[in-house]
Amino acid sequence: MKDIKKIEIIQRPPPPEPARRTNPLARVFDELVRFCQSRSMFMLHYCTGCGAIELPPAMTSRFDMERLGIQPMVTPRQADILLVTGYVSVKTLKRIILTYEQMPSPKYVIGICSCTVNGGMYWQSYATAKVLKDYIPVDVYIAGCMPRPEAVISGLRALMEDIRTGRGDAWKKYYQNYDFYLGNQQRLFGEKWQTPTDVIAEAHHYGMMTDQTLGEHTDLLEQNEVPLDALRTRLKARTE
Numbered sequence: 001m002k003d004i005k006k007i008e009i010i011q012r013p014p015p016p017e018p019a020r021r022t023n024p025l026a027r028v029f030d031e032l033v034r035f036c037q038s039r040s041m042f043m044l045h046y047c048t049g050c051g052a053i054e055l056p057p058a059m060t061s062r063f064d065m066e067r068l069g070i071q072p073m074v075t076p077r078q079a080d081i082l083l084v085t086g087y088v089s090v091k092t093l094k095r096i097i098l099t100y101e102q103m104p105s106p107k108y109v110i111g112i113c114s115c116t117v118n119g120g121m122y123w124q125s126y127a128t129a130k131v132l133k134d135y136i137p138v139d140v141y142i143a144g145c146m147p148r149p150e151a152v153i154s155g156l157r158a159l160m161e162d163i164r165t166g167r168g169d170a171w172k173k174y175y176q177n178y179d180f181y182l183g184n185q186q187r188l189f190g191e192k193w194q195t196p197t198d199v200i201a202e203a204h205h206y207g208m209m210t211d212q213t214l215g216e217h218t219d220l221l222e223q224n225e226v227p228l229d230a231l232r233t234r235l236k237a238r239t240e
């Protein structure tokens, strides 16, 4: 049997220091805002797999997630954190992307369970998406099959620290590298894949357009874009 002491522990490399404003008053204000953000978060728990079973103990009296300022929220439009709690089937991934795009920025994603990291025990399944961060940016992974509530709380604390220090900015990648994420989504769902959110307009709005935002996949989206059903129904009703 392998000696557990000989297993190498890989430490998370420290992320680069975020840019700070030069004006000391502005810096204090930024730090205060980030501190308040990190201590007051609404969490949308998208219970995709078995890892969801660890959330009730993490939320209730024993581990009491609310003491950290984190509480559940039922709508993506008011949520800050998206928890993906296990394996993600191809059908479910579509709903996760729709949900993620509806959340207001800044928004954070936590992948719970090994299945979100690399497919876990479903690594060979044709019906699951293996690596969550290929489709949406992930801030923190909590590995394990399934991770205990202590690990969930520890992951949430790591995210809080990243937000407090200004390092929790994975959400920017979705705008800055939209063509990459869209390309992976199109490979899985087909070239006609589209969502109701205009991500490119949002990237303009946040000033996050880069040369990776647009590309061959956004061109394909533009070619195949059709009015969505709800919109089509409204248009039809208006012309009748």
Ligand code: SF4
Pocket (backbone or CB within 6 Å): 049, 050, 051, 085, 086, 087, 112, 113, 114, 115, 120, 121, 144, 145, 146
């Ligand atoms: S890692 Fe294990 S517990 Fe978590 S979703 Fe996958 S199979 Fe279930």
